[in-house]
Amino acid sequence: xxxxxxxxxxxxxxxxxxxxxxxxxxxxxxxxxxxxxxxxxxxxxxxxxxxxxxxxxxxxxxxxxxxxxxxxxxxxxxxxxxxxxxxxxxxxxxxxxxxxxxxxxxxxxxxxxxxxxxxxxxxxxxxxxxxxxxxxxxxxxxxxxxxxxxxxxxxxxx
Numbered sequence: 001x002x003x004x005x006x007x008x009x010x011x012x013x014x015x016x017x018x019x020x021x022x023x024x025x026x027x028x029x030x031x032x033x034x035x036x037x038x039x040x041x042x043x044x045x046x047x048x049x050x051x052x053x054x055x056x057x058x059x060x061x062x063x064x065x066x067x068x069x070x071x072x073x074x075x076x077x078x079x080x081x082x083x084x085x086x087x088x089x090x091x092x093x094x095x096x097x098x099x100x101x102x103x104x105x106x107x108x109x110x111x112x113x114x115x116x117x118x119x120x121x122x123x124x125x126x127x128x129x130x131x132x133x134x135x136x137x138x139x140x141x142x143x144x145x146x147x148x149x150x151x152x153x154x155x156x157x158x
Contacts, residue, residue, distance in 0.1 A: 085121030
């Protein structure tokens with residue numbers, strides 16, 4: 001309704017039809033309506049409808065899912081043992097280094113940081129070893145995605 005000169009007038013407003021195929025263009029330099037410099041309808045430099053540098057529905061560029069409902073953790077399929085540092089071997093240092101990292105959509109570890117340190121050069125040896133690891137990627141609702149995980153790397157002298 002609208003009021004004109006204190007008189008009530010009925011105004012018919014047409015129903016808005018929205019299609020799931022509608023692409024609203026952005027001011028980004030990319031193609032396909034996405035924001036930023038990517039292709040497709042996504043946000044960031046990726047391709048498809050994902051966020052960041054990922055592809056399709058993936059997430060990239062430093063972003064990753066955390067474990068929770070619908071997110072399945074990645075699984076290591078190649079995990080060589082870390083080497084001992086000389087200084088840790090001399091004093092017979094043992095224990096666990098906890099690393100925080102992202103396993104990307106292709107099963108590669110990235111963004112590796114020490115969450116709990118052992119020192120004596122073992123933190124660096126843990127990172128060096130995990131960089132070589134291969135994983136079956138984590139999934140969200142059946143689609144491979146980057147997943148943030150914490151990983152324990154054990155150092156034991158036998």
